[in-house]
Amino acid sequence: MKLWVLAAILTICGTTGLMFTSCQSGARKSSSPEATDMITAASKAKDNERVLSLADSLEKAGKISKGESYYWQGHAHYQMGQREQAKSLWQEAIKVTENSTDANDLVYYAKSASYLTSQLCRYAEYAAALYTALPVINRLEKIECDTTCDYTNLLVFAGCCKAYFDKKDSTATDMLERAYRLHTDRIRQNASKKAYRDAMVGIINIAYIWNYVRGYEEGLTWTERMGDLMKEYKTLFADDENYIDKQWARYLIFYATSLEGMGRHDEAERAYGEYLQTRFSNTREGWTDANDYLTVANRWEEAADNYSSILEYLQKDLSVYSLDNIQRYLLKKYRSHQMLDQEELANMTARQICEVLDSAITNNRHLDASELQSIHERDMEIVKAEASSARQRQIYTGLVVAILIIAFTIYTVFRHRANLKLRKAHEELKVAYDQLEETTAQKAAIESDLRIASGIQMGMLPEKFPTRAERDDVQLYASLTPAKEVGGDLFDFYFRDEKLFFCIGDVSGKGVPASLFMAVTRSTFRTISAHESMPDRIVTIMNKTIADMNKNHMFVTLFVGVLDLPTGRLRYCNAGHDAPLLVGAGIGELPCDSNIPVGFMPTWKYSLQEAQIFTGTTIFLFTDGLTEAMDADNAQFQMERINDVASRALANQQQEPHQLIDQMTDAVHQFVGDAEQSDDLTMMAIQYIREQSDVLMRKNIVLANDTKEVPKLQTLVDEVCEAMEFDEKTSMQMRIAIEEAVVNVMDYAYPPGQRGEVTIEATSTDGCLKFTIIDSGKPFDPTVQAAVDTSLPARERRIGGLGIHIVRQMMDSINYERMDNLNVLTLKKNLK
């Protein structure tokens, strides 16, 4: 709001200031007509002094323009015979108006130029005249002010000057013709006195110049035009006697001169005769003009007489000869006398000239000097006036600038204050925003952390569980319900070589670090158990691996179990975890050594435990999320309740893994109610359901650990295959598989050189054929050998590992158990 007010004030101030400055510069755009009339009247009355004073004061009062003022001053000086001043002023006038486009200015531009040129021409300063006239003519033509009277006059003068310099100059003729046309057009448009008179002046000048430069033919043409014009004038304005008389007289003289020049004496004489009858012929001017003819006609006597008359006349009027008079009259008189061979008179005239020349020159000099001084004074005045007006302009500009600065300062101050307030508000906002941002970021970080952690956790868990149709030896199910903040629980299981490897665990801590740790734990479990079948070995190695890379001092409680599916033998190792429940004949806890959680001490040796799982029993594993599940009153679920639920399930014959876990889940949910889950809730249930099938066939053989015994082995295999009614291909497969397995045992079970025994037993049930290879050598598990890469080229192939590879390919399953100091390797072929 304030802004607009300030801007308005500024604009007003600025404009006013500018207006002031422009007023004083004097470049007023239009003159007042009353002023011009006043001066014109004074001029007509030949009151030159008054003209001068009027011009000056009216200009200062701003009633007339500078151009007009200078023009009138020049005119007045000219009338007073002060040629130099006139010249200088008219030049000034031209200067101040030459670049203007104002109509009024242009009038005085043309007028001043016209008068100046005419004066210059009159005093034979033809070069200066041309120099003055031509630019003006060009400018007037350019801005299309080329039909004015003054322009026409300029054309006439310029043309005459050109003709003077070169009477064959075609541009001169063009200009003069153009001027003539302009005059006649004007007359045609408006046959006024003024139009005629202007035309006359022009034509007279032209005619005169042609005669003067002895272009008598052209002179004649122009003179005749002059004559025609006068005739017209006579008809129209018959009562303007004096003017008619004068102009007619002049026409006659020019006519006579031209005729004489062209050699037409008689006609010329006749014209002169007519001339003598005019009143004008008897005036000083008339005598002067007559002499133009007389000198051309070589009528020197008459010319001389005329000059004497003139001089007599002049002596009466003038007290002093000027250079002008001397040239005009005395010199001409002298020439006339000369032409007439009037020696005495010529000498007299010469003496006269000498006498008066000195004072005339001095006078002229004085005149010049005084004129120059006046001019100089006037110039000084002009300069002073300019200076003062310039100063005034400066003052006003200064004022305007000062106002602008003040206004700007005020504006800036207000703006600044507003800015400060704004900035302060902005700062406060920024602080608030930063706080908000931080909080939001923290929240977002937490949330994204949680999402990441959750993603990691859930991605790590097995999703599919084998169905009844897929496996007839074990059933299992597990569930993990994560808490809002990921708790790091894990479980895993997989089958390898007729064993179920499984684990359950709980990582300390929460969030992303916990879930990462959990991921590491799981992958370590898988990697190590691929080569280790003993849980204690598995856990020991896992512990070392994890403890070594555990900078954050995290740890994980873990339970690892390996269930041998053919026999139901469970081997396990507990690392600080809750002991699982066995739900079978009754409810009981699996006896567990507590050991220590994994990740603490890299050197801890974990203990191995074993148990026999009977068909139908379910192993129930869980984390402390179950035991410590809290309700709204912070009471915990606890072991008792778990036992209760399990008992109930058992009683209802619902100890199948999925059923059991569902029941447990329901019970927990009921208990916890609306309270928020504080920790991950993880449960896993494994039920051993293997039924012992009836054995249909049993054969065995005992061999020494010498590969030479292999043929005996072959005999057994052949017998078995025959009994099983295998086809050739299958028999071959059996043969090589058994051979490779047995040879393997023979080679590695006993120390080299030591003799030992290898028992091979073949049994068949309804579903499968089984070969069991038993030896009493050192513990050796062929199933953990590294896999063979069959795609390697010859150079890179290793000799070892082929045997087991072949066995795996040929048989449906291979299972190793260490039982009572015996290595028991079982190879199975499914029959259905």
Add this chain to the structure above:
Amino acid sequence: MKTTIQEQDGNVVAILEGSLDTAAAAETEKAMDPLNDVEGKDIIIDCTDLEYISSAGLRIFLGILQNVEEKGVHVYIKGVNAAVNDIFIITGFSNIFEFI
């Protein structure tokens, strides 16, 4: 298990007859040893009458191949039956030997 080594059409041919099981491996290895010194010619192992081969036998073949390969000698296996072919495929040996 019978092993015979001959020259045929500028190639060295090893004819195997019988079952190359682990028991027979040591003996067969000895019998096939001369093949390791073959140079400038190709080796053809004729398995037409080979009923059976165990990993021990495969090892012998691999050994020979690794020894003569750098000399630019080719080892071709000829006339394997279904069972033996199976073994070759399972163990990936079908990729490293050329069969004719």
